[in-house]
Each structure stands twice: as C-alpha cells, then as structure tokens.
Amino acid sequence: MAKLYFRYSVMNSGKTTALIQTAYNYEERGMKALVLKPAVDTKGEDAVISRLGIERKVDVLVHPDDSIDVLLSAQPKVSCVLVDEAQFLTPEQVEELFWFAVDADVPVIAYGLRTDFQTHGFPGSTRLLELAHELQELRTVCRCGKKAVLNGRKLNGVFVNEGSQIAIEDQDNIEYEALCAADYKKLVLQSANS
Amino acid sequence: MAKLYFRYSVMNSGKTTALIQTAYNYEERGMKALVLKPAVDTKGEDAVISRLGIERKVDVLVHPDDSIDVLLSAQPKVSCVLVDEAQFLTPEQVEELFWFAVDADVPVIAYGLRTDFQTHGFPGSTRLLELAHELQELRTVCRCGKKAVLNGRKLNGVFVNEGSQIAIEDQDNIEYEALCAADYKKLVLQSANS
Amino acid sequence: MAKLYFRYSVMNSGKTTALIQTAYNYEERGMKALVLKPAVDTKGEDAVISRLGIERKVDVLVHPDDSIDVLLSAQPKVSCVLVDEAQFLTPEQVEELFWFAVDADVPVIAYGLRTDFQTHGFPGSTRLLELAHELQELRTVCRCGKKAVLNGRKLNGVFVNEGSQIAIEDQDNIEYEALCAADYKKLVLQSANS
C-alpha cells in the first residue's frame, strides 16, 4: 500500500530541488513521475524552478475547484505523483491525494510550507500534517546558524507581521526569510512594522 | 535553544509508556521532569497510566482556561516539561509551550494523538503539528500488520463515524482501534453505523 | 516486503521498555511477537527486564554458534521478531535476520547499542548499521541535558577507558553512563583511569 508523504519546510530550503531530484530518480529508472502544482502559485507558470537554476515542466496545474481524482484519471498510469507548493492545495484535494495513494497504490510526495509568515498553517498544509502517512522535514538554517522553523515576510525590505496569507515572493516587493524562533521573535514580533 | 517536540501517534501505541520512560531517564540523571496533563482527560485522574501497568503522578493538571505561563512560573526550575494527551491542550496553550521552550531554554515534549476518529485534528494537536520544532512519530500496527495511521471508534463494539470529537476510552462503552487507511475505509467509512 | 529495523541507542535509554511495548502492541491485536535475546547477555536470564520494572519472557535465547534460520524455522508463524541486546548478535546472524525479513515478509525489530564504551561498534551492531532497512534512534539525555551519543563505563564508580568490550552492568562493579561527546571527552578521555 503506497503512502502520502508530506516533505515540509520553511521558505527557501530547497523543496523544488528535492522534487526535481526525485522526479529524475524515478525517470532514470524508466518510471514516470507526474508533477502537479497549484495554479495559485504563479511563479514559473507551468514549470517548477529551483533557486539552483534547474527546472522541470509541470504536468498538471491544479485549480482550487479541481477534483484531483478527475485530473489524475485523465493521465496515463504513473509510478509516483509529486506536488510542488502543496500548501496551496485545498483540504479536499489533500484528502483525494491521500486516498489516491492508498487506493491506486501510487506514492504521492507533497512538498510544501508548513506555516505562513504569521506562524499559521495554510489550509492545505494543515490537512497534510493531519493526514500524510509520513511527515518528513527538509531542513535549512536561520541566519544565526540554528535550524529555521518559522517564515518571516519582508515588504520593501522590512519585516512585517500583517498582510494577506498568500503573497508570492519576488512580486509586490515581497521577500521571505526563514528564521529560528528566537530570531523570529526579535526581528518580526518585537520589531516589525504592523 | 531548547525545542518543542510533538511525539504524535494513533491510539494505543504506547505514548504514556514513552512519557514515563523519558521522565525516568531525566530523573535517573538527577534532573527534574515536570508532567502536565489536560484536565479534560479524566482517565487516571491525577496520574498517567500506561497500558503496560506502569504509572506516574501528574504534577500539573491543565484546564482549558489556564495559562501555561502562570502554571509553569509557579513551579521550581525543571529540566524538561512532558505533556500527556497533548491533543487536549488549547492552541493558545501550545503557543505558550513553544515560546516557553525557546525563552526558558527548557525542552518540552508533548505526547498526543494526531487526529480524532473522523481523521480531523484536535485544535491542540493541529497547533502542535504547525509549531513544534520536531515532529516525531510513535508507530504501531494495524490489525493487518501494516502501520496504523487513523483511529477508529467503536460504540458498544461497533465502528461508528459520527459523534462528538472527545469521548474517553473505557467510558460510555467507547473503544478505539488504530487502523491503516485501507482498513479504516473498509471498517469505518464503508461499514460503520452512522 | 517486510524490513529489518535497527532501533539503536546509548545505554539506559529505554530500549527494553520500547521492545516490551512493541510486543504488547502486536499481541493486543491478536498477533504473535517472538522475542529473541543473545545468550551472552546474562542479565535477566530468560527474561528481558526494563529499568521501569516491567518484564517479558524471552522466547528464544541465541548463542553465537546458532543459526537464526534454524531457530526461526522451529517456531510457529509469527507477526514480528523482536531482538533485545542486538549488539551481541554475530554479523552472520544479522545477515540472516535481514534476509528473513525480506524472504518471510515478517518485520524484524532489533534493539541495541550502537557502540561500546570506547566508541567502537560491536560486530553485531556495526552489521546492523550497515544492513538494516531503517535506522531509528531511541534518544536519551546526558547529565548536562544534551542528547547522549556515547557510553562511558565506570569500574567501582570511576570512569575507565580500557577493558574488554563486553562487561554486563551490575556485575563486577561495572556501571555505564550515557554521555554527550563533550562530557565523554572531559570525563572519560581526559580523566579516566586507564
């Protein structure tokens, strides 16, 4: 019985590189990996692009009203399903992916953020945390060298702690920086423009 | 900088045994472990009791309106804080435990369920999944031998999929059985009395 | 296809408690768990005994010349095989357990030390580290509160760094204390009687 994996992390840890590597590993062995991306992430359009400069075509863009079951039934048989920016899935789509893995016996590996810039889950990532058979963290470091666990948002270069949950990096003067909890407290909670 | 750990699992995997072992390990080395339990879990009253027959006194019962900060500031300095049945904490209490670990540099290890009998998170467990520095699974097996990931509830010996989120085992003819996804589908979703 | 798991740790972390809990979890679900122990560990004779005071009968004592295949073929069909003090297996016995898991499709969970009091592997634990499908650490703390990774040996209450690899605790005035690397350096390498 295949599993749904949630490989979660903070911003800029290398999730997309990891996804592209996993797709490569499958395809090098002659197996097909299907790459999904929620359409709400407009960065890269129909490709996933790693900060290391490597990219890969997205096979299926997923809109909020889409049924995963309908989308996947229109595809040829695959050996695994990979999802980039999985935090932007709806909870219903996460549930469909969970049961797809179980019923079709095809592993689903979802890469995504655990929480937003205010430490709260996205609807899709929270459902992934609740349901995925395996939770696997992709780690990166804070500017202080400790493990980063929270995401700080900068608007025009200044940390902020108010705003809409979704704002794509490199658009609208938005940047993100992954931080340890102590630096998040100091730089965002105690100093941010709000 | 100490961390908040969420050691999550399904029902009846040995969470309380693991908590008692961890407390023992600290105290064998001359360090104090403080054990907290949400008061909503009325099983065992002011003790945590493992199915293996071992038990340990609870140091602090936590009521839904309690402030963790107030409760902990009334305690002598400890080397770690252990929480049993952590899914019954409120989200605010989870946030207090996260910042307590960071600010006081004392590790907090929360043991609890990931989801209820309908596959949904408890408010406390969902906040733990979002915030904890480390998510660590305690595993157990389904009746079929596969890893269990979901919790089935039985009322008078029959699986049900409706009812209130919280119902304590061994009370009101309630039992739980941890299941793999395929058996949950077969035994609960397709067959349960609802 | 079932797997060989190596749940490794330092001394006194709760390995035997974890083994007994796992056996309990299987048997509560009506499945048989078979418990093996190398005969070289004379502590507890034909039982495994946890420092928490719980114990369980050993089903099969394994001598260095024994063939695991022969021993297991004399047993009724089981749902899992659990090994306590697995560092005392021979490398050949570890290989037999690996292929037994794969060929018989029965999970084998081996609990044992990673290294001896001089930071070197036991022949059995090194082979487990090389071969096991999954390496899973059971953690405990050093006297300083950090994670313990090495084992210090005391003879008559004084740390030593010479002696035979195998010496059972509570016999011959031997004790062990799990330590972090910095405390091992300070207490054992720089101060020990040698």
Next chain:
Amino acid sequence: MAKLYFRYSVMNSGKTTALIQTAYNYEERGMKALVLKPAVDTKGEDAVISRLGIERKVDVLVHPDDSIDVLLSAQPKVSCVLVDEAQFLTPEQVEELFWFAVDADVPVIAYGLRTDFQTHGFPGSTRLLELAHELQELRTVCRCGKKAVLNGRKLNGVFVNEGSQIAIEDQDNIEYEALCAADYKKLVLQSANS
C-alpha cells in the same frame, strides 16, 4: 554544541545535489560552507557534479594520509563543513570530523554511501555510522518502485558480485544500480557473473 551528520544512501539518490543545495542555503544567508572531497574519488576532479547537471567547486581535496585537523586549521572560519563521497574518508578522518564538530562548534554534514556492491561498509562509512550524532537517510527507489537499500555493480552491463571494493562509475565500464533487497538477491546473488 554542533553535530556530525551522516546523510547516507545508496548510489544515484541525489547526494551531491543535496550537498550543493545545503551549501547554497548557507551562502545565501551570508555564511561560508566549506566543501571537502576525498581525492580517491577522481570523478569531477576538483568539483562535485550532480547528475542533474549542477556543480560546485571543491574547497579541499582530502588524501588518505591527510589530517583533517591540519587541513581545517589552514582554512578561514566557516559556518559548516560539507563532505561529498564521505565513504572514502579513513576512520581516523571521520573521528577528526566528529571532534571538530564538537570542539569547534561547527556542523559537519557528510554525504556518502552506506555500503559497497557486496553489502559491506567502507571503512569511512562504517565509522560514520558508529559515530555520527545524527544518521539521516536520503532515499531513492529500486526499479520495482520499492525503497532501494543495496548497490548492485555492473561490469560491461552485467551484474557482478566479485571485484575490488572501490571502482568509480563511468570508468572501466562500471555502472551501479541501487536495488531493493529482493531484487538484489535475484539480480546479483542468484544471477551475477562471479
């Protein structure tokens, strides 16, 4: 206190990609990552090259007689040390890296194979398995879709199970294929030219 991490895997799982991503993550935050490679791996000369096509300059080539302490003391202060093909380190070099992480408080992340094409450890990888503070697996799949745990060697396209422990891929008509245990038994142990 920093740690020595051993991120181990089978052949062709993406270890070098992961190393380059980690170096990038550090350097994006203004911290220096130092990349070491044993000189015995002649592939790529003074660069590490991922199968995805990305590469990075090696800072220090390590020869079997080199002292890691001497090599590192000649370098400016760094935020982390990354080692590619770490299975080719000597056991003494692994011990030096362990104590460097502890004493200098600089994390050391070693990427390497766990075992050779005959299921045995390399001297360096076995010492890493025994000593590293954290063992973290980088996973990939067998041709059958299951997790790969062993490495098969092909000579002129045919699986073999005899030969020298070290033979670099793409040289001398050597290739490797990561396999699950069942396929390793079938393709290598039962069928190989020996």
